[in-house]
Each structure stands twice: as structure tokens, then as C-alpha cells.
Amino acid sequence: MSFFEAVRLALQQLRAQKLKSAFSLIGVFIGVTFLIAAWSIVNGMNTYMTEKFAGTLVGVNTFHVRRTPNFTPNVSDSVWRAWRRRPRITFEDARAVEHGITIPVQTAWWSQDRGTVAYGLKTTRQVGLNGASAAYFAIRNIKIEMGRAFTPQEDRAGSNVAVLGHDLAERLFEGRDPIGKTLRVNGLPYRVIGVAERRGNLFGISLDKFVVAPALSPIQRAVNPPGVIDALMVRAGSEPEMRAAMEQAEGIMRSRRHLRPRQDDNFALETAEGVLSFWGKIKRALLIAGPGLVLISFVVGGIVIMNIMLMAVAERTREIGLRKSLGARRRDILWQFLSESATIAAVGAALGVCSGILLSALLDAVTPLPARVSPGAVVLGVLLGSVVGIVAGVYPASRAARLDPVVALRQE
Amino acid sequence: MSETQEFRTGDTPLPDVLILTHKLAREYDMGSETVRALRGVNLQIRRNEYVAVMGPSGSGKSTLMNLIGCLDTPTGGEYWLNGQRVSDLSDDALARIRNKEIGFVFQTFNLLPRATALHNVELPLIYAGLAARGRRAQAEHALTRVGLADRMHHKPNELSGGQRQRVAIARALVNEPSILLADEPTGNLDSTTSAEIMQVFADLHDQGQTVVMVTHEADIAAHAARVVTLRDGLVAADQRRAA
Secondary structure (H helix, E strand, O other): OOHHHHHHHHHHHHHHOHHHHHHHHHHHHHHHHHHHHHHHHHHHHHHHHHHHHHHHHOOOOEEEEEOOOOOOOOOOHHHHHHHHHOOOEEHHHHHHHHHHOOOOEEEEEEEEEEEEEEEOOEEEEEEEEEEEOOOHHHHOOOOEEEEOOOOHHHHHHOOOEEEEOHHHHHHHHOOOOOOOOEEEEOOEEEEEEEEEOOOOEEOOEEOOOEEEEEOOOOOHHHHOOOOEEOEEEEEEOOHHHHHHHHHHHHHHHHHHHOOOOOOOOOOEEEEHHHHHHHHHHHHHHHHHHHHHHHHHHHHHHHHHHHHHHHHHHHHOHHHHHHHHHOOOOHHHHHHHHHHHHHHHHHHHHHHHHHHHHHHHHHHHHHOOOOOOOOHHHHHHHHHHHHHHHHHHHHHHHHHHHHOOHHHHHHOO | OOOOOOOOOOOOOOOOEEEEEEEEEEEEEEOOEEEEEEEEEEEEEEOOOEEEEEOOOOOOHHHHHHHHOOOOOOOEEEEEEOOEEOOOOOHHHHHHHHHHHEEEEOOOOOOOOOOOHHHHHHHHHHHHOOOHHHHHHHHHHHHHHOOOHHHOOOOHHHOOHHHHHHHHHHHHHOOOOOEEEEEOOOOOOOHHHHHHHHHHHHHHHHOOOEEEEEOOOHHHHOOOOEEEEEEOOEEEEEEEOOO
């Protein structure tokens, strides 16, 4: 019997017994759906983390000189307490590093906290307040949509000028032109000189609800004690240059802090890589748990198919006897039932691929979780599904093939 | 009729002898006791004979039918079919023989309920490894032979009992087997339809087909030219009707 003959026969069986077939499909269907959806989320998160998250929070080829790392999963209490005892990064530290690095870099001071911004009778709470240098916009790749960013002169002079995030500007000004208007940041008067382009959101948190003002302007009172910043951002032209600049910055900071060779740094140099290692830990956990769950659904799917096939063999014993009497060899019968179970699994896998892709799209659209379907998941899903079908079919099919035609034909 | 060959173990049947059994025995091991369904049946059937095998239930006629049809293997003796000793062939070799040499007609028709008449008739050709186009032509020819040219695309439940049995006969004939082996072919049919089916067998016999039919009805057996009666696993009588 040819391959197409067998598959045609199998599809005929599937059509004839729709309900039973639906049940037999379900295990593989769920397995493949889950495989694709889970893989899509990990894949989407990965792209998101490497391209957007790390780039947004730290910046490309950029490191931050900070008191403690910003992204720190699972830090023990004692480490945390030691970190809290470290001296903060001061204006002098920042200036020393800026002047000490010989590699061409862009630098910006950065302090951040949450606060209230008001314009007229409108007040918005929980706004990201940023005290920063002029280069902040370039380093974090924030584009100005309307107006302008502040200049190095305004930066040095500590002028009361502010750039607003897109959402904040919309909320406060509701479509009116915000440029030149004066608003209050934690009560301090600031003149709006620019509005940034929309940046979207990160896990559902808006990236457009912020104010940026010169670090030396009065906003300092809202974000940090006098003379202190959260981070000095340093952006180099390339990865090796960034590494070299980091070494220089480390040396400068160590000598300023009078650290002996055997003492650890009492400050942190954080790169996008650091953020990514945090994500790497999450991903590793997902990569261990994910395949386990997928495996379980495939095993269950295989058992369901095996049961259905055993039932089919029992129900169709007479047909098997007839086929044998007409000249079907053992391998013909084996082949028939194997291709039937493989077809069941393949159809289940195909439906699973469709629903997996749909589910991923839905997750992507409805939840803040980013999901991106990878072709590898689709191929693996179909492959695994079919393998499950074949493996589950071996036992029932070999039972059918071994039936004695005399006994089989006698069955009612 | 020509003389029956004096057959001894180690001999080869004459070319004219299609079926030859020599001391054919079949025992069933039923745990504590052994049932001897056939106890040494000697039977020779020549080409183009029309033989009815009769006997009361338990006489061994079904067992003989299974052995002749190569569905079962004997526990003793020899069975020669069409010049080939088949009594000790493997399962798959027997499947080949069933496909090429034997056309079965069953009491309960045994058609695939969801397949059309044409597809049912094509089945043996599928196992013979024929390509789809050749199969179709041959199956159509076989259905035309049994008078069902206009019912090819009907499913069994759209056909009468007599028509179903004709489909089964077409399926049995489609590979041009050496023997047509019928097991109570009229057992599920009324007398009018039975007569029709017997007429089909008679016509096929006239066209040169060898027919072996197992039945317990004397009036059905009367259609055959030769009646072999079994009793207690042995041939009790072998009568030829004058043509």
C-alpha cells in the first residue's frame, strides 16, 4: 500500500468519526499550542530585552557609574546592607571621571525620583523627575518631537527649563502648545522648552511620563541630596572603547576613594550586559520549566492517541481480518494503523500551530508580554507532534498486524 | 471425470489438479484437551470444478475452508494449491497467495461500510500493488461482470442484500483468482436473491471459474456439480452429479 493510500485512508477515518478524532487530537494540539506560545513569549521577551529593555534602560555601548547596580536579582541582606553603606556618587566624582577618561565619550549626569508636576489646575503624580546633563538625550536616544532639548549652557547655568515626555505633555496640556508655558515640578517653576517623541511602554509601564531638567537646576532638591547624583552615564563609540573607558573610570574612582589593591570597588559600573544577565537568569528558569510542561502534554497526548488507536483496532478487528483475507500482509496493516495515528498527530500538530500562532498574537496584543513566533518552534512542534503519533501508534498497529485472520473474521 | 491421482507424500500434483490435500489435519489446543477438527482429509479439486462442501456444524467444514483459503495453516498433512505446496508457508507468503489465488465470498458480505462499491472492489488490487488507474479499470470490469455497472459509486448501505453480495463477488473476482471460495454465500439472503446469486456462480463456472462453496443447505449444494460431505473431520461422501 502506498504512502498516499495510507494517509487518504487515515483522513477518511478521521472524517468518519469526528468526535473521537477531536478527542484524540487534543493532546498533541495542546502540546503544540503550548510549545509555540511559550517559545514565542521567551523569544519575544528575548528580543525585547536585548533590543529594547537594555537599550532603553542603560543604552547602547553605555555604562553607568553608580553606587550600587540598578538591576540586582536575589541579593542577600548582608550584601544589600554593605551596598547601602557605600558612599554616594558626588558631583566631584562625576567631574573627575568626565575629565579623566581619555577615550572620546559622551557623558551625562543623572538623578531620578518620582514627583508631582502641575500646570494650572492640572496635577500629575508619580512622574519620573530626571536631573540630567544636555548629553542625556543623545545617550538615551530620546528624540525631541517639538521644541528643543536644553543646551550645555543652560545645563551649566542650571536654568529652569524642562523637556516633557509625550504622555505627560498630553495629559497636562491636552493638545495645546506646551512650549514656553511654565509648570511646577514639585512646586518649583519650570519653563517647557521641548516635548520628547513617544517611546511606548515597558511591560505596561509608560516610558513617556517624565520631565528632564538640567542637573544643576533646582530639580536637584526633588531627586537627590545636595552634591549627589544617582549615576554618571558614559557612552562610547564602540564596545571595545566602552571597555577601555570602563577601566579608566574604575581606576579614577578607586584612586578617589583611596581603595587598596585588595579592596573591592565600593561603587558599581553597570552595562546593558548586567541588565541582560538578570534576564538570562529568568530565561534559564523558563527554559527548564517550559520543555518539562511541553513534554508532559506530549506524553499525555501520546497516551490518548494510543488508547484511541487500541479502541480502533478492537472495533475494526473484522475489517482487519477482511483486509488480511484479501491479501494484506502484516506490514500493510501495520502501515495503515501507523499512518492513521501519525495523521491524527500531524493534524493535531497543524491545528496546534495555528492556535499557537493565534495565541501568541493575542498575548502580544492584549497583555504587556511581548511574543514573537519563531519558525523553529513551528518546525519543532510539527516534528514532535508527528513523532508522538508514530510512537503512540506502534503498539496498537503491531497488535493489529499480528491478528490471526481466522479469529479476526469471526469477530462480531 | 478423470481418475483421482494416487498421491503419496513427496509427490507433486498433476498440473490439472488445482487443490490437493493429503492427510490434512488441524488440531486446536484448548488447554486441557486437544480438539481434532480435521483428521486427515484427502481431497482433490480440478480446474473448473464446482464443488460444494457440506456437513453438520462441528464437522470441520469451516476449518477446511480456512485451510483451503490459506487463512490458517494445518497442523499435519499437505496442502497443494495451483502446483505450489502452501501448507508450510510464512504469514506474508500466505497473504500473497490469498491475494493472487483466492477470492473470498463471505456470508456477511464483509464490505467496508464507508467505501463505495468501486473502492471495495479495488481493495485486493491495492494489496497487489497496482497503480490507481489500472485498479479502477479492473474494478469497473469486475463490477460490470456481476451486473452492477450502474451501482459503482454507491455505498453498501445504499445497496440491497443481493447487490452487496454481488459487490463481494466482484471483489473476489477482481484479481482473477484460481478459486472462488464462498462461505455460506446465501446465508443472509432470501430465497429469490439466493437463486440470483447461485445463477451468478453458475455463470462464472460456465466461464471457466473454479468454485468451492461451503454450505449446510442441501438445495444450495445441489447447484454444484460435486458435493463433498464432511463428518467428524473426515470426508464422509464425495458425490458427482451427472452433467
